[in-house]
Amino acid sequence: MDQNTDREIETLDEFDRAVARGPLGGHRIQAVDLTGRDAALLAADTATAIFLGCPMSPEAEAKVRGDGALVFPPVPGLPFAPYRGLLYSAEELFKGLEGGYEETPDARAYAWFQQSKSDGDVFASMLRSIHDDAISDALDEHLVGAQVVGVMGGHAMARGTDAYAGAARLGRTLARTGLTVATGGGPGAMEAANLGAYAAPFRDAMLDEALELLAKAPSFTPSVSDWAGAAFEVRTRWPRGGDSVGIPTWFYGHEPPNAFAGHIAKYFANATREDGLLARSTAGVVFLPGAAGTVQEIFDNATPNYYESRGEPTPMVLVDRAHWTEKLPAWPLLQSLAKDRAMESRIALVDTVAEAPAALARMLDQ
Template sequence: MVGMQRQNQQAKNFDSLPDPARRKGSVVLRRGQAQTEQSDSYLLDTREDQDFTHTDPWRVLRIQAEFVEGFGALAGLGPAISVFGSARTSRGSERYLQAEKIGELIASAGVAVITGGGPGAMEAANKGAVSAGGVSVGLGIELPFETGLNEWVDLGINFRYFFARKTMFVKYSQGFIVLPGGYGTLDELFEALTLVQTEKVTGFPIVLVGTSYWLPLLEWLRNTVAEEGAISVADLDLIQLTDDIEEAVDIVVNSARPNGFIVEK
């Protein structure tokens, strides 16, 4: 009798647990299906499996499809700014409210807001854009610990491959505002810096918000990286730092690019 009660309780506990779920491109996977590997890992790992759907020629077609889908969805977007920040930023925190206000200010200027489509600071920026009646875009990515786009994304695309997603951020943004974040945020920041430094994109403002968070990184770049000659001191001018979110938005919104993007307030 005791054993039966314990089994019943375990079953109730199991039923109360949220189903593990994640996205694989446009596909939603739950429970056992969610344990399948990510598309990026299939691409980057060397495999012995010669099934055609696991071969590089097949993946080239899938990669091509991601670019075609992204270009098609975003071609008519118009001027846009990307806002990056941590997925772990908690709702109601100071950083969340900052991201929300940034999204609102960008949208109020008639510019679309693009984020990674996830929770945290990304969700906040999308929410701010929606509250201002603007265009809220989310470019999601297949990850083992995220389940899809946040509820404030109006135009969303889910990608399998990071490099296809990064291309969309740069191609359809006129600048980046970067809030405190982790590896993903740093990856996007340094990707943009590399493209500007090598003149793959020009007139592309990159603004960091949060002096106390970013200053140690900038000091390391100046006192170690530039001091060693790995970058020039002038490369540090590619980054602008502020605690004033209105200043950050003003910098990116009013910066021109070769396509003639200038927003008038």
């Protein structure tokens, strides 16, 4: 294990193991509730330890401060933990959904974001930045050793359509080859790809049945509660599905995260989220039909490929020839950029989503 990672304590179990090993000096304890660990804190040597947003008793806090530890106390009244050490889960973000989406931590974090953004409060801005940096750290730790393939596409792709089913089958195929599917974490094409990865361990018929159940709530409008509720119904019927990553943002707070990503890295800053998603897609990116956001992602990914600023260019597969050559002709410009450069052999345009995995595999084998 990396030395820096070994010093980070993100759960109570990790805290207990660290205390049993000896002094806590040099450790960083992130957002761990230590209110039940007075005896350990009072007995342990915590000099040079750093406690980031860890609830603890006043007695324990006074003692560790006396040891010389740095203590950044929890910020009261926040609907999120700025120093969190782990990625989100769908269960955490949608907790309380039965009382309406507005009552969930996800919705409350968005409401806080809207209010603090309009206030222009520098303290709130700092908290958002700390949170997003902590999320990036947790995401990097989660993806160590993984071959990540990004799947990009529009949020408007409705459940019950052929396009949604195709994106889900794409996610399933990619996951079954051992790749970690990563998406923007929202509805539409993003949800479909995460659903496909979730379905990967099950028999093929499971996905068809799940698609039928989800079609009863085609979109997150007008009711996020119904839309998310249908997803949790699928997860209840088929528990312990395959893992994937969703990377959504509260910047587009009207778009809720989807419930099929096993690990969710949700950001306040959309620019950090988009660049981070593409940078971590080390095994390439598949671009499904989309609008302005997907076009932006194509060229956000093309730029480091063009300059080779991240090393060898990563594969890019655009799906739907008519969409990318006629409706939104990104492909001709991408071809022109790639001409006579290393990225030229790492871009492909295919007609159907079923062709994308093979196109990606060919480029990865080069």
